[in-house]
Amino acid sequence: MARFPKVYVKPTDSCESCLAWGNFSGRLCPTCYMFDRGHNTAACTGCRRIQPLKWNYCRLCWCQARLSAKNVAGHPADETDVRDRLAAIRHHQLFFVGMHYRRRRTTSARRHGGRRGAPRKPPPAPAWLPDPGWRQLPLFAQIPRDYSRLALADADLASPWLAWAKYLAHRLAETRGWGRNIRFAVNRGLALVLTGYIEDDVIRHTEIFAPLRALDLPVGHTVTVLDEMGIFEDDSEPAFEPWLAERLEGLAPGIRSETERWTRILRDGGPRSLPRREGTVWLYLNRVRPALLEWSNRYDHLREVTRDDVLTYIKTLHGHQRHDQLVALRSLFT
Known part of the structure; x- marks a missing residue:
């Protein structure tokens, strides 16, 4: 039976600096670790411990002063009020890691990217496929439109097609988690392309x-x-088609046809193979192309290439380049 290596997991412990209890790696919690890097170590004026100091006080004393200021004011105080309470510290209330940096819950629209105090924009009203009613049928086939001539200032915001599109965009955004900026940009794009739509x-x-x-x-x-x-x-x-035509350029006709068939089977799959990712297909063809160009100078068909030809070519390669081209060539001849 195979044995798996033991993975050491540090048990829950208290920080050596602020004495906070929690799960963290090392001897210091993440906040004390950053505090330690930015301040010099000396004896703390409040607790007399040898610790990194800010204004002659360690982080544990700062946390206690911040808690005292909050209890008096009823809300988090600024640094000036906290500093004034450092000298009055006579005890320490222990805490868990991360308690002093929890995000406050707020109903402000700032959480949604809006201005403070501004109400969140309501979702668009439900809309469905517009009823065209009577309309004049086009005399000619649809002529391609030049959307570059349109400006967002000229967009038809009252179009029923745009109202339907905005409602669908809102539903898709809620389902797929589009952010505020994406939603705004999508609505602008829809207003542009649906102006004058019939x-x-x-x-x-x-x-x-x-x-x-x-x-x-x-x-x-x-x-x-x-x-x-x-x-x-x-x-x-x-993009695959022009890339394939360019990669096959310069190959002998027989080698080109077999290579193209192999590349398409790699991409689309076959009776005995699953389709590969397009990036893998590009990589394989790029690897074998130098060898195919060399053999195209002597042969007209891929079946004329012998095992000795492959070994002779591989001898000119080294390291990972040799290994990668061997893998691609094995796939090609298989």
Whole structure:
């Protein structure tokens, strides 16, 4: 039976500086560790211990003075009030690690990124697919729109399509945890692309990508909302195809065809193999390409490459480069 190595876990202990009880590594709690790095060590005026000092008092005395000031004022006091109470310390109330730095609960809108005291903006009213009613059918096929000519100041904020989009964006934001800045930017992007929208129009990726990027608006999040509305078409060209064509350039026709088939099987999977991540596919082809270029000068087909050719090529490599190309070549010839 295999034995696993024992892992040492430091038991709960008290800090050697502030005497606080809790779970931490080392002899000092994290706050005392940082306090120790920024102050000189000497005898504390209050408790007479040899400790790092701030204004001649150790951190334990500072914590007691802060607690005394809070009990008198009813709320956390500033550093001046705490410093005035240092000389009156005659005892110490022990505490747990982290008690003095807990975040206070507040109903202020600052927790949500708003101004202090400002109410949180209410969510958009529920909206659904607008009823187009009577409308004039287009005479010609849809002409690609130039969204770069639109400005956010000219956006149609009263559009029922925008109201529906904002409601869907709010639901997606609540589900996926979008932050306040993302929500605001998505609403701006939707106002831009839905201005002048007519039912049955299709918003294409190539039409909105550059205008949204120019305004530093999130393309991906905006596209998610448009796709949820069913009015988006992804006509972007995958980056894989131009990259593959460029990597296969310069190879002999027979070697090129076999290499392309192997690369696509790596990416899409096959009857006896699972698909790999695209990054792995790129890495494998980049590793074997130097060898394929060399063999393309002598052979017309990959099946003409012999075991001796592979060994001769591998002898010119060393270290991890040799190992990585062996793994890729083994996959290719398999």
